[in-house]
Amino acid sequence: MGTSRWRGLVNSGPRRPRAFTQDTAQVLAFDKKTRQLRYLPAGEGNGEVEPGVTWRGHVARGMLLCPATDCGLPFGRVVAGGARRHHFAHRPGEGEHDDVTGPETLWHLSAKDVLGRWAATHPSLADWTLHLDDTPITLPDGWRRPDVLAVSPDGVKVAFEAQYSALTGTDWKARHDFYAKAGVVDIWLFAHHGPQWRPATTRQRHRRELVWRDPDWAATVQLSGLHQTMLRHGVIPLWLDPTTQTIGTATTRVHPSNTSPGERLWEDSAYTLPPRRTFRACHVAADALQQCEVDLEAGELFTPARREQREEHQRLEQDEQAARDRASRHEERLQAEWDQHQQQERRRKDAERAAAEARQQIPLKEQFPPLFRQDPPPAKPPWWKFWPRRT
Template structure:
């Protein structure tokens, strides 16, 4: 099965394993001469910014200043050794600030600069005018100022928002609706630290959609109310690591409820998380490999392309599975109907046979009763004939016992028994 892997970072870039590690390395510096931000590419701390000019020489001349609001002190050195990413650093005691806090963190500044420089090289935005945090989007009586705004020659607009502060799903929905009313495509990139970044718990990691792990999946993140709201409105959450210029795409491994694994080569699909999922994986891809889908108004990452491909395969598999289920159900219905017809026919045959047996028994009973009546009639006729024949005979023959024996004399009572007169 295809996985959301990518060819890897650009030559000299950091490995994917370093992405989203919340490294606080300062990779931006403010050019003292031009007043613009300069980015230190990964692994280039000992290299040259241009022919004959190195990063270290600029640091030595004090030409690179700290872009942190309220600081502005020149950087004292370039850290270009060890396992950490190459970055700028102050000398001890020359600056006192925490670049992870404040009204606008260094990461946020870095994120806006990274997005601005990437948009300038994005083929889909070629010829567009780019505005870095200096242009308002107006709609009726409301306005918003996106971090990066790209405007095409024909008036189409794409807004890039790097969200580092806390944001609820309701507030995001209001901003998303505002951009929709203003006819501006809004692309949201979440911070890889703070309220937008909460690692998944061990219990969540045991869930089915998080059980598998690919090499391009660098972390497992809890899905907050903001993320769930974005998913409900068809927006896949994206995270930005400005230090490594990597984009993290919310990813899960989903199994079809209708597809049976024993019939399919692979029943799992790499898709965005479902609306009810508590956590998801992060598929990390280099920002330079991402494109802007102007038709959908979204940032399409390599992992997002895998999502689209797997979604088509998933929907095709679901459709085929549903068709198979419909055919199987139709076959079952036909078999059930045939069984029902056979059962009804058998019951009808049984009822007919029972009725025939009942009719035969009734006829047999009627024959027996008729025979009994005939026998009784014959016997009665014979008795009547015998009685008529006896009546025609003389009395002597009719009552032979009367005439054959004399009437015995009445018995005399003994003399010792008194005679009792009959009443």
């Protein structure tokens, strides 16, 4: 089966939601009535925020405020037209946030709100207690306050960290070890913009593991030293797009090491796996947050992309084992043929040796009778043979 047919099989599956487009649309608003954040679902700008109350009407009455810490002004309208995602907008000349701190603070707030809403409604976390940025984890040598903390009835703790600012691999390792020492499962989600999101360069896209790309994969980004440190410790980097409520999983199209660079790649010669720690870039597979769940045994957020990676990893192990079995059988066959050849050579040499020994037991007179044959002397012709004839 060729590569083109394989791509057709990939495209025949369900398409993942479009995400990680670095959209700056504001989809969260602070409701003066409920004193809570309101999330505007995609395509619902013309709908109702609650029975009998539309989003547009709620905005017109000044009930929805901008949640950015440097703003707080009421939104002026709901943008619900065209191809862009439905979102809130300020009146012209109002609520102009700083390009660096404003959207980043807003998106971090959006990320925490999205994670809290997901944890509160997810079936696997139905009986868990949630804490949004208000419960620290303390140890004798320090403390950490996760963005979202989920606590099970039997005391299991899961900390969600939405990382939007720069962070080194050493600092992440220290925080990761802190949570491990405290017995807390830590799940890290990175921003879809800023220092945690840098598109891959053209040169990186030409690397072997990035040449093939699933059309449903959202983007191709660089892997920083922080991400490579995570991969070194068995943690797969994840990204969060709060605007579309989508989780991105680091993934690549990995080929077996025995495939030469010039060899044509067939369906069974590549596998969808997490990137290696030596990779400089990777693809991002996008999945809806509602399709994800917490895997306490593995200590990670289990996305559909991670499920596919695990299945592909099992397939890779099976194929590698099958290849080892084939190589072993081939080696055994070659060894058997060589042993048979050696045995035939030994039999031939043994036969020649036995024949030589047998010849040594035979007298030379019998071996070479012509050399020992004694012919009688020729008979003397009669005397008349020499008598001259009369003429």
